[in-house]
Amino acid sequence: MTVTAHKTAPLPAPPSGRGRRPAHLSGARRREALTGYAFTAPTVIGFLVFVLGPLVAALYLSLTKYNILTAPKFVGLDNYARMFRDERLATTYGNTVLYVGAAVVLINGFALLFAVLINQRLPRALTYVFRSAYFFPYLVALVYVSIIWQALFQKDTGILNYYITAMGGERIDWLNSSEFSKVSVIIVDTWRNVGFAMLIYVAALQEVPKDMVEAARMDGANEWQVFRRIVLPMISQATFFNITITIIGAFQIYESIIVLTRGGPGDASRSVVMYIAEVAFNKFDMGYASAIAVTLFLIIMLVTMVQFRLRKSWVNNE
Amino acid sequence: MSNLNAPILASRKGAGKAVRRRPGVGKSVSVALLILGAIGMVAPFLWMFTTSLRDASHAYDLPPQWLPTEWDWSNYAGAVTGPVPILRNMFNSAVIAIAVSVGMIITAPMAGYAFAKLEFPGRNSIFVGLLSSLMVPAQVTIIPLFLLMRTFGLLDNPLSLILPGITGALGVFLLRQFFLGLPQEIIDAARMDGATAWQTYRLIALPLAKNAVSTLGVITFLGSWNAYFAPSIFLNSTDTATLPLGLVLMLGPYGAGNVAQVMAATTIAIAPALIVFLVAQRWIIASLTQSAVKG
Numbered sequence: 001m002t003v004t005a006h007k008t009a010p011l012p013a014p015p016s017g018r019g020r021r022p023a024h025l026s027g028a029r030r031r032e033a034l035t036g037y038a039f040t041a042p043t044v045i046g047f048l049v050f051v052l053g054p055l056v057a058a059l060y061l062s063l064t065k066y067n068i069l070t071a072p073k074f075v076g077l078d079n080y081a082r083m084f085r086d087e088r089l090a091t092t093y094g095n096t097v098l099y100v101g102a103a104v105v106l107i108n109g110f111a112l113l114f115a116v117l118i119n120q121r122l123p124r125a126l127t128y129v130f131r132s133a134y135f136f137p138y139l140v141a142l143v144y145v146s147i148i149w150q151a152l153f154q155k156d157t158g159i160l161n162y163y164i165t166a167m168g169g170e171r172i173d174w175l176n177s178s179e180f181s182k183v184s185v186i187i188v189d190t191w192r193n194v195g196f197a198m199l200i201y202v203a204a205l206q207e208v209p210k211d212m213v214e215a216a217r218m219d220g221a222n223e224w225q226v227f228r229r230i231v232l233p234m235i236s237q238a239t240f241f242n243i244t245i246t247i248i249g250a251f252q253i254y255e256s257i258i259v260l261t262r263g264g265p266g267d268a269s270r271s272v273v274m275y276i277a278e279v280a281f282n283k284f285d286m287g288y289a290s291a292i293a294v295t296l297f298l299i300i301m302l303v304t305m306v307q308f309r310l311r312k313s314w315v316n317n318e
Numbered sequence: 319m320s321n322l323n324a325p326i327l328a329s330r331k332g333a334g335k336a337v338r339r340r341p342g343v344g345k346s347v348s349v350a351l352l353i354l355g356a357i358g359m360v361a362p363f364l365w366m367f368t369t370s371l372r373d374a375s376h377a378y379d380l381p382p383q384w385l386p387t388e389w390d391w392s393n394y395a396g397a398v399t400g401p402v403p404i405l406r407n408m409f410n411s412a413v414i415a416i417a418v419s420v421g422m423i424i425t426a427p428m429a430g431y432a433f434a435k436l437e438f439p440g441r442n443s444i445f446v447g448l449l450s451s452l453m454v455p456a457q458v459t460i461i462p463l464f465l466l467m468r469t470f471g472l473l474d475n476p477l478s479l480i481l482p483g484i485t486g487a488l489g490v491f492l493l494r495q496f497f498l499g500l501p502q503e504i505i506d507a508a509r510m511d512g513a514t515a516w517q518t519y520r521l522i523a524l525p526l527a528k529n530a531v532s533t534l535g536v537i538t539f540l541g542s543w544n545a546y547f548a549p550s551i552f553l554n555s556t557d558t559a560t561l562p563l564g565l566v567l568m569l570g571p572y573g574a575g576n577v578a579q580v581m582a583a584t585t586i587a588i589a590p591a592l593i594v595f596l597v598a599q600r601w602i603i604a605s606l607t608q609s610a611v612k613g
Contacts, residue, residue, distance in 0.1 A: 057462035141546065
């Protein structure tokens with residue numbers, strides 16, 4: 001084995017900087033490289049077969065007309081041109097962008113508020129109880145929490161409307177009106193994800209040096225100034241992380257809508273992912289569905305890259 | 319950024335001043351707010367549980383009863399003997415989740431160790447390539463994956479979910495982070511003593527990564543147990559369906575199903591998350607937040 005490796009020398013010579021090591025180790029180094037390939041092989045194969053291959057295939061399919069029964073037919077950019085004329089796509093993308101905007105503002109806003117409150121000197125048990133209560137929904141499948149919420153949202157029998165009418169309000173048609181169906185989706189999404197974002201903020205807040213905050217207070221800064229000038233810049237990496245994952249998560253919103261509103265009424269609450277699934281697996285218009293999916297991929301990639309760019313100027317890396 | 323959070327920060331401003339003048343009042347205001355939020359987080363689960371213990375005809379009683387009015391477990395029996403084979407679905411979910419997590423805790427630590435501690439040509443470019451897969455949303459690959467599974471006759475078969483699930487970039491990333499923190503001397507000492515690379519990994523490095531590996535296992539299990547999107551596309555009969563699919567079937571269109579039974583089944587479905595939460599909350603929180611704050 002080692003001998004063969006010596007003869008065929010399949011690997012580039014080790015950098016000369018390592019010449020300090022005895023020469024007979026080069027066989028060991030070769031073995032180390034082979035071990036490295038062996039250790040990473042399952043992951044790399046999984047990546048090629050289940051991520052990279054399908055991604056390339058999706059790019060190809062997006063340039064074809066394909067209904068599963070007959071072979072894909074190359075149509076160039078037709079599918080992409082078709083998107084501009086597709087009103088349902090405009091509606092579902094519009095809904096999705098609304099979900100994304102709401103997620104960024106509401107999840108991060110509430111998470112930061114609760115994180116700041118929880119980060120005060122509270123009794124340890126109290127902190128633990130709060131942290132647990134806020135975090136738990138994040139561990140439960142979105143399908144399950146949506147099943148619970150759709151019962152709470154029922155117009156005539158739901159608890160939410162009971163309390164609203166008890167306080168003198170009007171019954172709200174949470175699941176079947178074109179405005180409130182979107183609101184319901186946003187409520188469930190915010191409710192489930194706020195705890196995770198809060199934990200990220202809490203972890204970041206705990207890294208803020210207390211003496212720095214104290215020193216600022218000594219210098220006469222008020223709480224708002226301390227928060228705005230010291231705490232907020234110090235936790236910018238957590239903010240960066242949270243905004244990125246809420247954007248990516250909300251662009252993919254799917255099963256909560258299926259359970260709550262089935263996308264309705266009409267397309268009023270339908271997300272673009274639901275539309276992709278419908279075009280692909282109900283209408284078997286695989287080429288067009290792939291093209292829409294590719295736009296979603298490009299958007300998510302763009303968001304991620306913009307965030308990485310911003311991160312450089314934005315994140316205070318002390 | 320400051321624009322996004324402006325309303326909340328503005329209200330903080332007021333609260334902050336109160337803290338400075340009368341610390342007691344500020345703190346009780348924030349505790350009150352936190353309690354209010356916590357009630358909002360817990361109440362839906364409480365309603366689910368009490369409803370599951372009530373006769374279906376009282377499921378929607380108003381005003382709502384927040385504590386169990388009766389301890390009637392018949393909805394649980396009804397849920398598991400109903401037209402949707404919930405127990406079968408749960409078994410399917412368990413098989414897939416266990417297979418996926420076992421696979422993941424074998425493949426991810428090996429790759430993470432190689433990327434952190436072994437030298438081989440192309441190491442960094444391969445790692446960056448893998449990491450970039452975190453940017454690829456499942457919705458983009460689902461159509462080719464569906465066609466792939468169809469070609470190999472794996473539709474409606476748990477393997478369609480297991481095979482793509484047993485490797486993944488996130489686990490490799492988490493474990494690489496851990497192994498990077500492991501002192502090189504430990505590895506070198508083992509190698510000096512004549513251990514092979516495999517022995518060094520298996521007997522020295524891997525045991526030290528026990529907590530990271532357990533966390534990865536738990537996260538992977540829950541991710542699979544909770545998954546809906548891919549299963550809803552690859553599985554299409556009630557016998558192969560996973561539990562989330564079974565529950566949506568049971569709920570029926572427009573929530574027409576027997577609510578008390580649906581809540582009983584949902585209570586059962588949530589149990590693993592609750593157990594994980596009680597047992598491993600601390601680890602999971604630590605590992606999830608670390609990768610975000612320090613990563």
